[in-house]
Amino acid sequence: MLQCDVLIVGAGPAGCAAALTGQKLGLNVIVIDKATFPRDKCCGDGLTTLALRELEKLGVEPTISSWVRVEDVFLRSPAGREVRLSLPSGRGQYAAVVKRIELDAELVRLTANNGVQVHQGVAFDNIELTSRGVQVSLQDGNIVLAKHVVAADGMWSPVRKALGCTPKGYRGDWHAFRQYVKADGRRSRDLWVWFEKDLLPGYAWSFPLADGRVNLGFGVPRSKDVNGKQLSTIWNGLLGRTPIREVLGNVEPEDSRTAWPIPARLPKAQLATGPVLFVGDAATATDPMTGEGIGQALESGRLAAQAIAAEGPNESAAAIYERSARTAFQVDHQFSKTLSNVLAKPMLAEVALRAVNANDWSRRNFARWMFEDYPRASLINPRRWRKDLFDTRGAWAVQN
Numbered sequence: 001m002l003q004c005d006v007l008i009v010g011a012g013p014a015g016c017a018a019a020l021t022g023q024k025l026g027l028n029v030i031v032i033d034k035a036t037f038p039r040d041k042c043c044g045d046g047l048t049t050l051a052l053r054e055l056e057k058l059g060v061e062p063t064i065s066s067w068v069r070v071e072d073v074f075l076r077s078p079a080g081r082e083v084r085l086s087l088p089s090g091r092g093q094y095a096a097v098v099k100r101i102e103l104d105a106e107l108v109r110l111t112a113n114n115g116v117q118v119h120q121g122v123a124f125d126n127i128e129l130t131s132r133g134v135q136v137s138l139q140d141g142n143i144v145l146a147k148h149v150v151a152a153d154g155m156w157s158p159v160r161k162a163l164g165c166t167p168k169g170y171r172g173d174w175h176a177f178r179q180y181v182k183a184d185g186r187r188s189r190d191l192w193v194w195f196e197k198d199l200l201p202g203y204a205w206s207f208p209l210a211d212g213r214v215n216l217g218f219g220v221p222r223s224k225d226v227n228g229k230q231l232s233t234i235w236n237g238l239l240g241r242t243p244i245r246e247v248l249g250n251v252e253p254e255d256s257r258t259a260w261p262i263p264a265r266l267p268k269a270q271l272a273t274g275p276v277l278f279v280g281d282a283a284t285a286t287d288p289m290t291g292e293g294i295g296q297a298l299e300s301g302r303l304a305a306q307a308i309a310a311e312g313p314n315e316s317a318a319a320i321y322e323r324s325a326r327t328a329f330q331v332d333h334q335f336s337k338t339l340s341n342v343l344a345k346p347m348l349a350e351v352a353l354r355a356v357n358a359n360d361w362s363r364r365n366f367a368r369w370m371f372e373d374y375p376r377a378s379l380i381n382p383r384r385w386r387k388d389l390f391d392t393r394g395a396w397a398v399q400n
Contacts, residue, residue: 001142001143001145001232002030002125002143002144002145003015003144003145003227004026004028004029004030004117004141004144004145004146005022005027005028005029005146005147005148006018006022006027006028006029006030006099006147006148006149006150006305006308007029007030007031007134007136007144007146007148007149007150007306008029008031008032008149008150008152009031009032009033009136009149009150009151009152009153009158009159010031010032010033010122010152010153010154010280010282011032011033011035011037011044011107011108011111011118011152012033012041012104012107012116012152012280012297012299013051013104013107013122013280013294013298013301014119014279014282014298014300015031015033015103015150015152015279015280015299015301016031016058016104016107016108016110016111016151016230016301017054017058017064017107017297017298017299017300017302017305018150018152018279018301018302018304018305019031019111019116019118019301019305020058020059020060020110020111020116021301021302021305021306022115022116022305022308022309022330023111023114023115024114025305025306025309026309027305027309029116029117029221030117030119030121030144030146031111031114031116031117032118032122032123032124032138032144033108033118033119033120033121033122034121034122034124034139035120035121036120036121036175036399037104037105037108037109037120038101038102039099039101039104039106040100040101040358041100041103041104042100042101042176042178042258042259042260043178043180043260043294044102044176044215044217044219044291044292045099045100045209045215046095046096046097046191046206046207046292046294047095047096047098047294047295048095048292048294048371048372049094049095049295049371049372049373049394049395050058050092050295050298050371050372050373051292051294051295051298051372052094052095052394052396053394053395053396054098054295054298054299055298056395057302057397058107058110058298058331058358059110060106060107060110061396062093062096062395062396063320064094064098064102064103064106064135065210066097066098066102066103066209066211066213067094067096067097067098067174067211067350068097068098068191068208068210069093069095069096069210070087070095070096070097070191070208071086071087071089071095072084072085072086072087072190072191073085073086073087073095073190073191073192073193073194073214073370073371074084074187074190074191074193075192075193075194075195075353075356076192076193076194076195076243076248076383077195077283077349077350077353078195078197078200078349078350079244079346079350081350081354081357082280083356083357083363084363085356085364085365085366085367085370086315086323086363086364086365086369087364087371087394088364088394090398091393091394091397092393092394092395092396092398093394093395094367094368094371094373094394094395095191095290095371095398097191097208097209097215098209099209102350102393103294105114106303108120108200109351111272112372114264122138122139122140122142123139123140124136124137124138124139124153124158124159125137125138125139126161126162127138127149127159127162127163127276129161129163129274129276130233132147133145133147133148133264133275134146134147134148134149134275134276134319139391140327146263146275147254147275147308147345148275148276148277148308149188149275149276149277150276150277150279150280150301150304150305150308151276151277151278151279151282152280152282152297152301153282154281154282155172155261155262155263155281155284156283157278157281157282159276159278159282160278160282162399163273163276163336165270165273165314166317170263170265171222171261172218172261172262172263172264173221173222173227173261173263173264173265173284173286174202174220174221174222174262174264174286174291174326175219175220175221175222175231175261175262176216176217176218176219176259176260176261176262176291177217177218177219177235177257177258177259177283178216178217178219178257178258178259179216179232179253179254179255179256179257179258180182180209180213180214180215180216180253180254180255181214181216181228181239181248181251181252181253181254182212182213182215182251182253182254182316183212183213183248183249183250183251183252183253184212184249184251185246185248185250186249186250187246187247188212188214188247188248188249189208190208190270191205191206191207191208192205192206192230192247192248193205194241194244195343195345195349195353196218196241197219198234199218199234200344200345200346200349201221201224201289201341201343201344201349202218202220202221202224203218204217204218204238204241204244205217205218205219205325206217206244206248206349208220212326214248215240215253216238216244216248217236218235218238219262219291221257221340222261226396227312235257239251239253240255245271251279260364261285261288262291262293263281263284263285264284264285264286264287264288264291264293264333264335265288266284266325266326266329266330267286267326267330267333267334268283268284269283269284269285271283271318271321271322271325271326272285272317272318272321272322272365273318274289274318275316275317275318277304277307277308277317277318277321278305279300279301279304280297280300280301281293281298281365282298283300283325284333285297285300285329286335287326287332287333287336287372288333288337288340289336289337289339289343290336290370291379292372295372296329296364298327299328299329300328301330303321303324303325304317304321304325305362306320306324307320307321307324312393331375332368332384334374335396373394374392
């Protein structure tokens, strides 16, 4: 039988962020994951400024082999207008692309090297809330007694299911599809987002990786009126689309195509039950406009560990976490959802991209807004305005 302050179920970004933060705050932490790392995770592989800053806090260095720093972003409007957005240079990293199989393995390595017990290949079985905390049964026969559990076990969260609080019939808010492709086009070394009319408010992407590869995919909201057959048709024809072919050049698909659901309903989500806190995809924390979830996973994991460390006789960890997570995410999620609805209409998407392309200031700061350098809802929430809102550095910036 194992005992700890915090048992973390899931060793992805959310789980490792919770583990590393908890360990630094003096908590006795154990992490379990049914997988053995390195293991792949179906993902777009893009990292926003939010994600990069959270990784820097954890001690990650941008030296992973597939890591590509992004400095320019190219958007293509529904009518074919190309917009180039440049992120600030010489002030750290504001966006990057790295394979999840490598990023997650590095996070697990870093977590273990910092003294956290990480049990790989060990699956969760059942959970029981007791007067002293939580008793968790593992599929290898072991029992873990913990004061708190952080469920970082994904959208289908077995912990949430075992507690009987999975939303009935919920299958995610977006469909996403990805494949790694070898591309020789000169412009394939840039990050591209295509706002194709038939995908709105979704989009297609090409994210550059090292050694001539790209992460190619598309995502559409589940609410969009498309069925599985139509999604398959879109996927089969993606490389044949002229704008995409012109950027990628000659392509050689690698590995298999993968698809996954994206959960993005945090304003409606149950974030805790008793001493169990839900983070990352288990908290449905993904951004509802872009489908980005790594930054939100890292931040929610950190907030959960901080809440547990701050628990006292007058306020539970669940209450602290609920407050901090909703403060961090909820307004931005609601704003992103509203914008997503606007972008569903090609004409409005075209108008929005024309406004973005108005001048150097609008292009630069839209890029920073898109990559979560500052809170999305700052545009409409004066309480979030501050003097240095547009003067923040990226991650791993060299201090003068």
